[in-house]
Amino acid sequence: MKEIFRHSQLYTFLLYCSGKGLEKKVLDCGAGGPMPPLAIFSNLGYETHGVELDKKQIELAKGFEEKYGLNLNILEGNMLALPFEDELFGFAYSYNSIFHMSKNDVNKSIKEINRVLKKGGLAFINFASTQDNRATSGKKVRDGEYLQFEHGKEILHSFYSEFEAEKHFEENGFDIIYKEVRKRIGLRKDGGKVTLGYIDYIVEKK
Amino acid sequence: MKEIFRHSQLYTFLLYCSGKGLEKKVLDCGAGGPMPPLAIFSNLGYETHGVELDKKQIELAKGFEEKYGLNLNILEGNMLALPFEDELFGFAYSYNSIFHMSKNDVNKSIKEINRVLKKGGLAFINFASTQDNRATSGKKVRDGEYLQFEHGKEILHSFYSEFEAEKHFEENGFDIIYKEVRKRIGLRKDGGKVTLGYIDYIVEKK
Numbered sequence: 001m002k003e004i005f006r007h008s009q010l011y012t013f014l015l016y017c018s019g020k021g022l023e024k025k026v027l028d029c030g031a032g033g034p035m036p037p038l039a040i041f042s043n044l045g046y047e048t049h050g051v052e053l054d055k056k057q058i059e060l061a062k063g064f065e066e067k068y069g070l071n072l073n074i075l076e077g078n079m080l081a082l083p084f085e086d087e088l089f090g091f092a093y094s095y096n097s098i099f100h101m102s103k104n105d106v107n108k109s110i111k112e113i114n115r116v117l118k119k120g121g122l123a124f125i126n127f128a129s130t131q132d133n134r135a136t137s138g139k140k141v142r143d144g145e146y147l148q149f150e151h152g153k154e155i156l157h158s159f160y161s162e163f164e165a166e167k168h169f170e171e172n173g174f175d176i177i178y179k180e181v182r183k184r185i186g187l188r189k190d191g192g193k194v195t196l197g198y199i200d201y202i203v204e205k206k
Numbered sequence: 207m208k209e210i211f212r213h214s215q216l217y218t219f220l221l222y223c224s225g226k227g228l229e230k231k232v233l234d235c236g237a238g239g240p241m242p243p244l245a246i247f248s249n250l251g252y253e254t255h256g257v258e259l260d261k262k263q264i265e266l267a268k269g270f271e272e273k274y275g276l277n278l279n280i281l282e283g284n285m286l287a288l289p290f291e292d293e294l295f296g297f298a299y300s301y302n303s304i305f306h307m308s309k310n311d312v313n314k315s316i317k318e319i320n321r322v323l324k325k326g327g328l329a330f331i332n333f334a335s336t337q338d339n340r341a342t343s344g345k346k347v348r349d350g351e352y353l354q355f356e357h358g359k360e361i362l363h364s365f366y367s368e369f370e371a372e373k374h375f376e377e378n379g380f381d382i383i384y385k386e387v388r389k390r391i392g393l394r395k396d397g398g399k400v401t402l403g404y405i406d407y408i409v410e411k412k
Contacts, residue, residue: 002250004224008217014210044208176393185385 007037007095009180009200013124014044016178016202022090022121025049029079029113030097031072032057036064037095038072046091049084051077079109084116092117093124099158102145106158106165111172117205123174124202127160131183131197135159160199169203178202213243213301215386215406219330220250222384222408228296228327231255235285235319236303237278238263242270243301244278252297255290257283285315290322298323299330305364308351312364312371317378323411329380330408333366337389337403341365366405375409384408 017026024046028038031050038048052058052074061074077083079094080101092113098106113123129135130144134157138148144159162181169176184196223232230252234244237256244254258264258280267280283289285300286307298319304312319329335341336350340363344354350365368387375382390402 004217004220004250006218006221008214011210011214011217012212015212018210044210175395179391179393181389181391183387185387187382187385189381189383 003035003039005035005037005040007040009126010037010040010093010095010124012178012180012200013091013093013122013202014040016122017091018044020090020120020122022118023047025089025091027051027082027084027089027092027113027116028074029082029092029094029109031074032061034060034064036061036072036074038074039064039068039070042070042072048072049089050074051079051082053078079112080105082112082116086115087118087121088116090118090121091123092121095124095126098125099128099160100155101158102142102156103158107168107171110168110174114173114205119205121205122177122202123205124200125165126198126200127165128157129181129183129197129199130159130161131195132159133195135197159197162199165199165201169201173206174203175206176201176203209241209245211241211243211246213246215332216243216246216299216301216330218384218386218406219297219299219328219408220246222328223297224250226296226326226328228324229253231295231297233257233288233290233295233298233319233322234280235288235298235300235315237280238267240266240270242267242278242280244280245270245274245276248276248278254278255295256280257285257288259284285318286311288318288322292321293324293327294322296324296327297329298327301330301332304331305334305366306361307364308348308362309364313374313377316374316380320379320411325411327411328383328408329411330406331371332404332406333371334363335387335389335403335405336365336367337401338365339401341403365403368405371405371407375407379412380409381412382407382409 028050032052138146147154180200182198186194232252234256238258344352353360386406388404392400
C-alpha cells in the first residue's frame with residue numbers, strides 16, 4: 001500500500017499505542033470515506049473495527065478495501081450508542097468527526113468510547129477550535145454550535161476554546177496524557193488565507 | 207517496513223509534494239538518526255539524499271538502512287554550504303533541525319535550500335516557537351537564541367515568534383503556501399507538564 005494518508009496526527013497516536021502492552025484491537029468512530037485511516041492500523045497488524053453514520057462514506061471505504069484486499073469491518077452505526085460490548089478495545093479514535101455533533105452529544109459519545117475501552121486503553125479525539133475562521137459562521141444554535149453548509153447540507157459544527165473539551169474527559173473517566181493545539185494556515189498566491197483550528201487529545205481510560 | 211515514524215508533519219508535506227509534477231528527488235537537511243525520515247520518501251519511490259553534521263547520527267541511520275536494505279545517500283555535510291549543484295531537487299526539508307543554529311545561520315541555510323531547489327520546488331522547514339517552555343532557558347546569546355544543554359553538550363537553540371521566520375522566506379525567494387502553529391502539551395500523571403511549541407512551513411521556490 002503506497003497511499004499517503006492525510007490523517008497525520010494518527011501517526012502520533014500510533015506511537016502512543018505501540019508503547020502500551022494492550023491487545024492490538026482498534027475502533028474508529030466515523031470510519032468511512034475514500035481513504036479510511038483504519039488501513040494504517042491494519043497494515044501494522046491491528047484488528048480493526050469502525051462505525052460510520054453515512055452509507056455513502058461506507059461505500060467509499062469499501063472501494064478502498066477492495067482495491068487493497070482489506071476488510072476493515074466498518075459497520076453502519078452511531079457513536080452515541082456503540083454496537084459493542086464493554087471493554088472490548090485497547091484503542092479507539094475519532095478523527096475530524098466528533099465536532100459534527102452538539103456538545104451534549106459529544107459528551108455522550110466520549111462516555112460511550114470510554115465504555116468500550118479496556119482499563120488503560122487509549123483514545124485519540126480531536127476538536128475544531130474557536131481559532132478556526134469558520135468558528136462563528138452560519139446559524140448559531142447554542143454557544144460555539146453553528147449550522148453550516150457542508151456538501152450541500154446544513155450540518156451542526158461545534159467549536160471549542162482551548163480548555164473547554166477537557167470537561168468531557170474529566171466527567172467520563174479519562175486522564176489526558178497528550179494535547180496539541182494547532183492552527184493551520186493555508187496561503188494562496190492571490191493573498192487569500194484559510195485558518196483551520198484544531199485541538200487534539202490523547203486520553204487514557206482510568 | 208512496519209516502522210512508525212515520529213515525524214508526522216512530513217506526511218502533510220508528502221501530500222503537497224505528490225500534488226506537484228516534479229521529479230521525485232528529495233533532500234533532507236539534518237538527515238541522520240536511528241529512524242531517518244528519508245525512508246518514508248524512499249518507500250514511496252523518491253530518490254533520496256541527505257546531509258548530516260554529526261557522524262554518530264550518520265552511523266545510527268546506517269544501522270536502519272542496513273536493517274531494511276536501503277541506501278538513503280546520507281552524506282556528512284552542513285546545510286550552510288550544501289554539497290550539491292543549483293536546482294537539483296524538486297523537494298527539500300529540514301525537520302526539527304534548523305533551529306539548532308543562530309538566526310543568521312538559519313537565514314543562510316534557507317538561502318542554500320532555495321539554491322538547490324528547482325523553480326516551483328517545495329520545502330518543509332519547522333522552527334521552535336517562543337510558546338515552548340524552554341524558550342528562555344539557558345544562557346542568552348542574542349534575542350531568542352539560548353545555549354542549552356542537550357545530550358550533555360551546550361547547544362545553541364533559536365526560538366521564533368509567530369511571524370518572525372517569515373522574513374527568511376521573503377528574503378530568499380520563497381512563497382509561503384502552508385503554515386501550522388502548534389503547541390504540544392505532554393501531561394504526566396503526577397500533574398507535571400511539558401509544552402513544546404513549533405511553527406511548520408511549506409514554501410515554494412519562486
